[in-house]
Amino acid sequence: MTLEAAVQLRLGALDLDVALEIRAGEVVALLGPNGAGKTTLLRALAGLIPIARGHVRLDGALLEDSATASYVPTEKRPIGFVFQEYLLFPHMSVLDNVAFGVTARGASSAVARQKATRWLERVGLQELASARPSHLSGGQRQRAALARALAPDPRLLLLDEPMAALDASARTEVRRDLKRHLASFDGVRLLVTHDPLEAVALADRLIIIENGKLVQQGTPAEVTERPRSAYVADLVGVNLLRGVAGHGSVRTDGGHVVAAAGATSGEVFAVIHPRAVALHRQRPEGSPRNVWQGRADAIEIAGDRARVRVVGPVPMVAEVTPASLAELRLAEGSEVWLSFKATDVGVYPA
Amino acid sequence: MRRERVPIPVAVLAAAGAAFFVLPLAGLLARTPWNDAARELITPVSLDALRLSMVASISATVVALVLGVPLAWIYARVEFPGRGLLRALTTLPMVLPPVVGGVALLLAFGRRGLIGAWLASIGVTLPFTTAAVVMAETFVAMPFLVLTVEAGLRSMDRRYEDAARTLGAGRWTVFWRVTVPLIAPSLAAGAVLCWARALGEFGATITFAGNFPGVTQTMPLAVYLLLESDHPQASFVLSLVLLAISVAVLVGLRHRWLGTA
Numbered sequence: 124m125t126l127e128a129a130v131q132l133r134l135g136a137l138d139l140d141v142a143l144e145i146r147a148g149e150v151v152a153l154l155g156p157n158g159a160g161k162t163t164l165l166r167a168l169a170g171l172i173p174i175a176r177g178h179v180r181l182d183g184a185l186l187e188d189s190a191t192a193s194y195v196p197t198e199k200r201p202i203g204f205v206f207q208e209y210l211l212f213p214h215m216s217v218l219d220n221v222a223f224g225v226t227a228r229g230a231s232s233a234v235a236r237q238k239a240t241r242w243l244e245r246v247g248l249q250e251l252a253s254a255r256p257s258h259l260s261g262g263q264r265q266r267a268a269l270a271r272a273l274a275p276d277p278r279l280l281l282l283d284e285p286m287a288a289l290d291a292s293a294r295t296e297v298r299r300d301l302k303r304h305l306a307s308f309d310g311v312r313l314l315v316t317h318d319p320l321e322a323v324a325l326a327d328r329l330i331i332i333e334n335g336k337l338v339q340q341g342t343p344a345e346v347t348e349r350p351r352s353a354y355v356a357d358l359v360g361v362n363l364l365r366g367v368a369g370h371g372s373v374r375t376d377g378g379h380v381v382a383a384a385g386a387t388s389g390e391v392f393a394v395i396h397p398r399a400v401a402l403h404r405q406r407p408e409g410s411p412r413n414v415w416q417g418r419a420d421a422i423e424i425a426g427d428r429a430r431v432r433v434v435g436p437v438p439m440v441a442e443v444t445p446a447s448l449a450e451l452r453l454a455e456g457s458e459v460w461l462s463f464k465a466t467d468v469g470v471y472p473a
Numbered sequence: 474m475r476r477e478r479v480p481i482p483v484a485v486l487a488a489a490g491a492a493f494f495v496l497p498l499a500g501l502l503a504r505t506p507w508n509d510a511a512r513e514l515i516t517p518v519s520l521d522a523l524r525l526s527m528v529a530s531i532s533a534t535v536v537a538l539v540l541g542v543p544l545a546w547i548y549a550r551v552e553f554p555g556r557g558l559l560r561a562l563t564t565l566p567m568v569l570p571p572v573v574g575g576v577a578l579l580l581a582f583g584r585r586g587l588i589g590a591w592l593a594s595i596g597v598t599l600p601f602t603t604a605a606v607v608m609a610e611t612f613v614a615m616p617f618l619v620l621t622v623e624a625g626l627r628s629m630d631r632r633y634e635d636a637a638r639t640l641g642a643g644r645w646t647v648f649w650r651v652t653v654p655l656i657a658p659s660l661a662a663g664a665v666l667c668w669a670r671a672l673g674e675f676g677a678t679i680t681f682a683g684n685f686p687g688v689t690q691t692m693p694l695a696v697y698l699l700l701e702s703d704h705p706q707a708s709f710v711l712s713l714v715l716l717a718i719s720v721a722v723l724v725g726l727r728h729r730w731l732g733t734a
Contacts, residue, residue: 166635198641198642203639204635204636206636212651212654214655214657223640227643228641271640
C-alpha cells in the first residue's frame with residue numbers, strides 16, 4: 124500500500140507545491156512552522172480542498188488528477204481523518220460518533236454499533252459509550268476520534284495535530300497510546316505536527332515543509348544530524364550556516380569566512396553544535412580557528428544548561444553551564460568573545 | 474451592574490413608556506369575563522376561528538420550513554450574482570405593511586393575476602380559500618424563519634460537515650445527520666417565530682383571503698369582527714388566548730432575545 128501524491132494549489136497567501144510518497148509500513152510526520160501548508164496539504168489529500176495541479180494516488184487507484192480532471196469526492200475516498208480539535212459530533216453519543224462512518228459507508232446500524240463497540244473496547248472507552256463528547260477528557264476525545272476514523276477500515280489515516288488540543292500533563296501518556304494504535308493500523312499513516320518531539324516520538328520518517336515547499340525529508344536521525352533549513356536547525360537546537368566551501372573553510376552568504384576542517388567545494392551547509400561554542404570575557408589565546416567578538420543578546424537557562432545567543436558577524440548560539448555563565452559575569456547585552464574549532468564544524472552539501 | 478442615580482425626567486418618561494405597554498394588557502385582563510371565558514370560547518365562531526388559525530398557522534410553518542430552509546441554505550452557502558437583491562426581496566415582508574402584501578398576492582394569484590389567470594384556466598382558484606390564508610401567512614411569516622436559519626447556518630462550525638464527509642457521508646447524510654442537528658436551536662426558534670407571526674396575521678389574510686367564517690376567518694379576524702358586534706366579550710377571550718400564546722413564545726425564546734437574565 125502506498126500513497127503517492129503531487130499537490131499544487133494556492134490558498135490565500137499560501138502557495139503549496141509538494142510531492143510525497145508514503146509506504147504502508149511507515150509512519151510519516153509532516154513537520155513545519157505555522158502557516159507552512161501542513162493542514163492544507165492534509166485537507167487536499169482528503170479531497171476537502173481541490174488540487175490546482177497534481178494528483179493523488181492510493182494503492183495505485185487514482186483519487187484525483189488535474190490532468191484528466193478526475194476527482195473522487197471525499198466521502199468516496201478510503202480515508203480516516205483525525206481533526207485537530209477532534210470534531211466529535213456534539214449531538215451524538217461516543218458510540219454513535221464511532222458508528223457514524225460505518226453506517227455512512229453502507230453497513231446496517233446493528234452491524235455499525237457492534238463494530239463501534241469493538242473499537243471503543245480497543246481504545247478503552249467502552250464505559251463511556253453512551254456519554255456525550257463534551258463529558259470526555261482531552262485524551263479520551265482523542266481516542267474516540269481515532270476510533271471513529273479507524274472504524275470504517277480506511278486505507279489512509281490522516282492526523283492533523285493530534286496532540287495540540289491536549290494539556291502538557293496528559294501528553295506523554297496519550298502519545299504512548301497513540302503510538303500503539305498507529306502501530307496496529309496497517310494502512311498508510313501521515314500525521315501533521317509542529318512539535319518536533321512529537322514527530323520524533325511517533326514517526327519513522329519526517330517530511331519538513333516550509334512556505335508550502337518540501338525542504339527536507341528523512342529519518343529523525345538524518346534530519347537532526349543534517350538540518351537543511353534554519354527552521355529545522357532551530358528545532359534541533361544547532362547553529363546552521365549556509366555558504367560556499369573553499370579548501371578548509373566556508374564563506375557564508377553574509378561574506379564571513381568560517382574555518383571548517385571538512386570543507387572542500389560547492390554549496391554547503393555548515394552545522395555547529397552550541398556545546399562546541401566556547402565563550403570568553405577576553406580574546407582567547409590558543410588554537411581555535413574561529414574567534415570573534417559579539418554581544419550576548421538573549422540568555423536562557425534550562426536546568427543545568429544556559430543557552431546564550433550571540434549577535435555578531437554570524438549569529439550563534441552557545442551552550443554553557445550556569446556556573447561558567449556566572450564566572451563570565453555575563454548578562455544580556457554584555458560584550459563577549461566566542462570561539463569554536465574548525466573540527467567542530469560539520470559540512471555537507473546543500 | 475453599577476448602581477446609577479436616575480434623573481427624575483428620565484424616570485418619569487421611562488415610567489410612562491412602561492405604562493403604555495402595561496395598561497392595555499391590564500385593560501384586557503380586567504375586562505375579560507373570567508367566569509364565562511370557557512363558554513365564550515366554545516361558541517361556533519370562536520371554535521371555528523381557533524381551529525382554522527391552528528390549521529393555517531401550522532400549515533404555513535410547514536410550508537415555510539420546506540421552502541425556507543433551502544432558501545436559507547442557499548443564502549448562507551452559495552455566492553451568486555443578485556444574491557443580496559434576492560435576499561432583500563424575500564426579507565421585505567418583515568417591514569412591508571401586511572395589507573400591501575395581501576394586495577400583491579391578489580395581483581399575482583388573483584383570478585386576473587399574473588399566475589392566477591393561468592391557474593383559473595386549469596380550474597384552480599386560490600383567493601378567498603383556506604389555501605389563501607396559508608399563503609398570506611407564509612408570505613408574511615417565512616422571512617423570520619429564513620433569517621433565523623440563515624444565521625444558524627452561518628454561525629455553525631462547518632468543519633463538522635468536513636468530518637462527516639471524511640467518514641463517508643454524502644451530502645444528504647451530512648445535511649440530515651450533522652447540519653440539521655447542529656442548527657436545531659435556530660431551526661426551532663425560526664419555526665416558533667414564524668408560527669407566532671403567522672398566527673397573528675391579519676392584514677394580508679383579510680385582503681387576499683377575505684373574512685369567511687369557517688373558511689378564512691382566523692382568530693385575529695374573528696377578534697376584529699366580534700369586537701364590532703353586540704357581543705364583544707368573545708373577542709376579549711380570543712384576544713386573551715392570543716396573548717397567552719405570545720407570552721409562551723416569549724418565555725420559550727427568552728434566552729435568544731432577552732439574554733439569560
